[in-house]
Amino acid sequence: xxxxxxxxxxxxxxxxxxxxxxxxxxxxxxxxxxxxxxxxxxxxxxxxxxxxxxxxxxxxxxxxxxxxxxxxxxxxxxxxxxxxxxxxxxxxxxxxxxxxxxxxxxxxxxxxxxxxxxxxxxxxxxxxxxxxxxxxxxxxxxxxxxxxxxxxxxxxxxxxxxxxxxxxxxxxxxxxxxxxxxxxxxxxxxxxxxxxxxxxxxxxxxxxxxxxxxxxxxxxxxxxxxxxxxxxxxxxxxxxxxxxxxxxxxxxxxxxxxxxxxxxxxxxxxxxxxxxxxxxxxxxxxxxxxxxxxxxxxxxxxxxxxxxxxxxxxxxxxxxxxxxxxxxxxxxxxxxxxxxxxxxxxxxxxxxxxxxxxxxxxxxxxxxxxxxxxxxxxxxxxxxxxxxxxxxxxxxxxxxxxxx
Numbered sequence: 185x186x187x188x189x190x191x192x193x194x195x196x197x198x199x200x201x202x203x204x205x206x207x208x209x210x211x212x213x214x215x216x217x218x219x220x221x222x223x224x225x226x227x228x229x230x231x232x233x234x235x236x237x238x239x240x241x242x243x244x245x246x247x248x249x250x251x252x253x254x255x256x257x258x259x260x261x262x263x264x265x266x267x268x269x270x271x272x273x274x275x276x277x278x279x280x281x282x283x284x285x286x287x288x289x290x291x292x293x294x295x296x297x298x299x300x301x302x303x304x305x306x307x308x309x310x311x312x313x314x315x316x317x318x319x320x321x322x323x324x325x326x327x328x329x330x331x332x333x334x335x336x337x338x339x340x341x342x343x344x345x346x347x348x349x350x351x352x353x354x355x356x357x358x359x360x361x362x363x364x365x366x367x368x369x370x371x372x373x374x375x376x377x378x379x380x381x382x383x384x385x386x387x388x389x390x391x392x393x394x395x396x397x398x399x400x401x402x403x404x405x406x407x408x409x410x411x412x413x414x415x416x417x418x419x420x421x422x423x424x425x426x427x428x429x430x431x432x433x434x435x436x437x438x439x440x441x442x443x444x445x446x447x448x449x450x451x452x453x454x455x456x457x458x459x460x461x462x463x464x465x466x467x468x469x470x471x472x473x474x475x476x477x478x479x480x481x482x483x484x485x486x487x488x489x490x491x492x493x494x495x496x497x498x499x500x501x502x503x504x505x506x507x508x509x510x511x512x513x514x515x516x517x518x519x520x521x522x523x524x525x526x527x528x529x530x531x532x533x534x535x536x537x538x539x540x541x542x543x544x545x546x547x548x549x550x551x552x553x554x555x556x557x558x559x560x561x562x563x564x565x566x567x568x569x570x571x572x573x574x575x576x577x578x579x580x581x582x583x584x585x586x587x588x
Contacts, residue, residue, distance in 0.1 A: 187439040188454070194462055195406070195442045196491055196520045201465035202405040203481040204246045205517065208469050211249030218264055218277065220246060225403045225415065226274040228478040229267065231367050232500065234512045234529035236567045239275060241476035244566050260363045263379050267361045268354075271417050271483070281378055282385040286392045287418060288357030295355065310349035315358060315373075323362050323372035326350060393419050397427045405461070406440055406454040411487065428453065445493030468520045472552075472559045474528075475515045482515055494522040494543065495585045508585055509541065516540075516556070523552075528560065535564035537574045544582040553579075 190198070200206040204223055212220070220243065221227055230238035236252070243250045255275065258265045265275050268284060310329075318324055329346035350371055353359040360377035363370045375383060387395065400415035401407055407415075413424040431437045432453075440454045455461065475482060477498050482488045489495050496515060499507040510527035517523070524542040528535055537560060542548055560572045 187441050187451070188458060189441040189449070190406070190443060190458075190462070192443040192445055192447075192491070193520065197468065198405045198458075198462050198465050199491060200468050200481065200520060202403055203479075205473070205481055206466050206468040206520070209246060209248045209471065209473070212247055214254070214258075217243070217247065217250065217254055218258065221265065221275065222277045222279070223403070224480050225399065226270050226276045226280075226480075228270075228480070228483065229273040229275060230476075230478050232512055235514075235535065235563060237367075238476040238478040241474075242479055245473045245475055245479065248562060248566070256363075263377065266378060269417075271414065272478075278378065278382045281382045282387055283392045283395055283418065285357065285386050286389060288355075291355045291357075295352070308349070310346050311353060314346065314349045314353060318359065318371065318373055323370045324350070325365065325368050325370050327368070393423050393427055397424060397431075401437065401453065401455065406442060406452045406458065408450070408452050411484065412453070414484065442491075444490040448490075450490060470519045470555075472523070472555045473517045474526060474559055474563055475517055477512065477514065479515070481517075488522070492522045496525070497585070508583065508587075510538065516559075518552075518555075528563070530564075530567050530569050533570045535560060535567060535569045535572045537572065537578050539575075539578050539580050541580045541583050546582070548579060 197206060204220060224242075227239045227242050232238070235241070236244070239255065240250070240252045243255065255265070259267065259275065264278055266278050266281055267273065267275050269287070270276070314324075314329060317329070326347045329350060350359065350369075354361065354369075354371055357374060359371040360374040361369050362372040362377045396416045396418040397412050400412045404411060404415065409421075409424050409428050412428075413419050413421065419427070428437070432439075435456065437453045438456045438458075440452050440458060441449045442452045443449055477496070482494075482496065485496055494515065499509060499513070500511060504511070509525055512529070513525045513527050515522055515524075516526055522543065523546050524540055526537060526541075527539045528537040530536075540556070557572070564570070564572045
């Protein structure tokens with residue numbers, strides 16, 4: 185029997201539905217927010233704030249009534265969420281914490297040799313000192329430790345030993361992030377941060393593998409083995425291949441073919457009821473949404489290019505003369521297509537738009553421009569700005585993002 189085939193339009197619709205972008209943006213209370221984060225799996229945390237930080241923009245683009253204090257309350261007071269590492273720093277439902285015991289164990293083994301190569305010696309000798317201080321004094325920041333140690337001179341990763349020790353103890357589970365001050369992590373003993381009901385269970389390895397890969401497939405809608413593994417970064421390639429083979433044998437997943445934006449077909453995996461799930465997926469509304477560069481729908485750049493024909497690379501670390509677009513440029517979604525990218529940032533009380541580049545073939549008529557301006561005004565209000573402004577010449581011609 186040939187595999188089920190999804191057209192590109194259907195694939196985009198299902199994918200956006202799984203990422204909560206195929207329904208009209210709506211408000212919602214605490215339960216709705218927690219349900220949204222669980223539906224996404226996690227929300228990536230990023231420090232850059234030209235408009236608002238990535239984790240807040242991810243939630244706002246789906247829930248326009250969202251305010252950053254809501255996330256803070258869940259992390260720091262209700263303890264319904266926790267912060268740790270997936271492919272990068274992220275906020276996750278605390279219900280995922282039992283499976284993170286395996287990440288802690290694997291991190292100890294995986295990072296032991298790498299960190300000896302990357303960081304200055306001496307951090308291992310600080311483990312007991314740091315733990316004793318946190319136990320006696322309470323939560324600590326990097327700025328509270330390392331007295332007398334040589335401070336960084338070599339750049340972002342040139343940490344002093346006590347900072348490295350704090351990060352190690354967080355990565356391996358002895359410490360947890362109790363809050364952030366500004367954007368600086370504040371570390372405390374894990375048992376003081378994570379509720380006992382979520383801290384105590386320790387699923388076995390097989391349960392962790394099944395939870396991670398099944399959960400990834402649910403949230404992606406369809407995926408190949410490498411995409412499944414990359415979702416949480418919890419399993420090895422060997423574990424992923426074994427799970428796929430077993431799930432195929434049990435009939436829990438099936439092969440499918442996904443049509444890309446350029447008409448190419450890609451083999452993938454999905455649940456056998458994928459057509460029923462597709463039938464339930466709504467048609468994405470035509471409203472324009474400005475997305476974070478770290479939005480979960482775009483995190484896998486290759487997948488976004490395959491599905492949407494949208495080539496995107498963040499240029500934060502690209503020298504300014506070599507940037508094609510700008511330091512921190514936001515993708516813009518309209519319906520089921522990514523319509524362009526926009527360079528906008530808050531300056532004083534104003535959201536200033538420097539440039540918007542539509543994707544090739546997109547006509548920027550009056551109605552579309554009005555909808556884009558309306559979204560910029562919504563974004564300005566969310567970021568605390570009182571007005572918007574567009575610089576002269578802000579509406580640009582399409583540009584090939586791959587060219588030098």
